[in-house]
Amino acid sequence: MPELPEVENVRISLERLGAIGQEFADIELLSPRLRTPLKKQVKTKLPGQTVLGIRRRAKYLMFETEKFVVLNHLGMTGSWRKVNSEKDLIKHDHVIVTFRSGLRLAFNDPRRFGLFELIEKQNLANAFKSLGVEPLSEEFTGDFLFRLTRGLKAPIKNFIMDQRRIVGVGNIYASEALYRARVKPTRRAGKIKLVECENLVRAIRDVLTEAIAAGGSTIRDYRDSNGDTGRFQQRFLVYDKSGEPCTSCRTPIRSKMIGGRNTYWCPKCQH
DNA sequence: CTCCGATCCTGATGGC
DNA sequence: TGCCATCAGGATCGGA
Numbered sequence: 667m668p669e670l671p672e673v674e675n676v677r678i679s680l681e682r683l684g685a686i687g688q689e690f691a692d693i694e695l696l697s698p699r700l701r702t703p704l705k706k707q708v709k710t711k712l713p714g715q716t717v718l719g720i721r722r723r724a725k726y727l728m729f730e731t732e733k734f735v736v737l738n739h740l741g742m743t744g745s746w747r748k749v750n751s752e753k754d755l756i757k758h759d760h761v762i763v764t765f766r767s768g769l770r771l772a773f774n775d776p777r778r779f780g781l782f783e784l785i786e787k788q789n790l791a792n793a794f795k796s797l798g799v800e801p802l803s804e805e806f807t808g809d810f811l812f813r814l815t816r817g818l819k820a821p822i823k824n825f826i827m828d829q830r831r832i833v834g835v836g837n838i839y840a841s842e843a844l845y846r847a848r849v850k851p852t853r854r855a856g857k858i859k860l861v862e863c864e865n866l867v868r869a870i871r872d873v874l875t876e877a878i879a880a881g882g883s884t885i886r887d888y889r890d891s892n893g894d895t896g897r898f899q900q901r902f903l904v905y906d907k908s909g910e911p912c913t914s915c916r917t918p919i920r921s922k923m924i925g926g927r928n929t930y931w932c933p934k935c936q937h
Numbered sequence: 938c939t940c941c942g943a944t945c946c947t948g949a950t951g952g953c
Numbered sequence: 954t955g956c957c958a959t960c961a962g963g964a965t966c967g968g969a
Contacts, residue, residue: 667962701945701964725963742963743947758947777946779963820940829964836962885962886949926942928960 667888668740670725670801670834671877672896676746677722679890680771683748685729688765689716697760701741701781704761708784712736724797724833726781734784737793741779746771746891771891798831801870806832808864815855815863822858823851824925826870835870838883838905841930843869845904850936851929876901904930 668676690712695704715731722728729736738744749755749762749772761773761782773782785793799806814831815822826832827840835843844851846869849862858866877883882896885906889895903913908921912932921930 669962672962739963741946742961775946776948777961777963779946781964818939824940827963838962883962888962925940927963 667742667885668725668744668882669836669839669877670722670874671839671880671898672882672888672890673722673725673727673740673834674878675882675890675896676740677720677727679892679894680720680727680746683771683891684769685720685765685771686717688767688769689714690731690763691766692762692764694762694764695760696762697778700760700775700778701739702783704782705784708736708782711784723794724800724829725836726794728790730787733787735787735790737781737783737785738773739781741775741777741781743777743887744773744775744780745887745889746773747889747893748772748891796830798829798833801832801834801867801874806867806871808860808867811863811867812858812860815858818855820855821851821924822849822853822855822866823929825855826866827925827927832870834874837927837929838885838902839870839873839877841905842903843873845931845936846873848936851924851931853937904932906930 693709693712697704715734717729717731719730720727721730725739727738749770758776759772759774763771815825818825823840823844826835847866849866877898880896880898881894882888883898884895885899904919907919907930909918912919912935915934917932917934919930920933921928
């Protein structure tokens with residue numbers, strides 16, 4: 667479900683709910699495991715700690731306290747929402763966080779690909795050691811992408827979705843960015859020219875920035891922690907548009923599985 | 938190291 | 954109506 671723009675909007679919406687400055691009072695773990703087993707230490711160690719900030723790295727959310735970081739990943743179907751009483755709890759609510767003020771947040775995740783882990787602050791770097799570059803950072807340039815891709819034979823689409831290379835881009839924004847950059851998703855990463863790398867970097871930055879501003883994309887069930895859907899799905903140019911005319915040349919959009927996931931592109935505009 | 942497919946899990950959808 | 958196969962915004966693991 668959530669790629670960088672959706673995670674960023676969940677982060678912002680949690681801030682708007684007033685989560686920053688809140689002191690943890692109680693953590694309820696209602697399921698044995700998400701991506702990894704939920705550990706009881708969060709129940710003993712977190713109460714008394716105050717949320718100093720909510721940050722994002724890649725598609726991870728971090729609730730930062732003085733001693734710890736609560737690492738949270740939304741997987742495909744994870745979401746947060748405010749709950750007022752036990753009556754508001756629904757199927758697949760796996761973690762209930764109650765703050766001293768009375769504010770209560772529930773983490774819901776039907777497919778349980780999400781993550782909720784307490785880590786010591788000094789272990790944060792280790793937890794993120796295999797993550798690639800943030801696409802909205804200054805480090806992410808055409809030169810950088812060009813150097814990183816030399817010699818690689820995998821499709822460029824797989825490359826930009828590989829979180830060890832570039833973080834935050836998932837299946838939707840990969841197709842959208844490649845279309846904007848006019849680069850065919852099946853091209854070998856190592857064969858992409860410098861000027862194309864520059865175009866692709868610009869396309870990735872633009873599409874992510876626009877999607878953040880539009881509240882992310884809601885295909886089926888994405889909501890921010892306020893229950894709001896995204897609006898960027900209305901501006902998709904190729905994703906899930908198989909057979910529809912390209913907005914530029916009217917050629918029908920094609921689709922096929924690349925890297926195990928459905929991929930969309932214009933066979934005429936993209937080379 | 939690189940690359941690819943299988944795997945974790947539930948729910949929605951479409952064909953028969 | 955039921956049953957079965959397929960697919961879904963992700964990440965990780967193993968083997969080639």
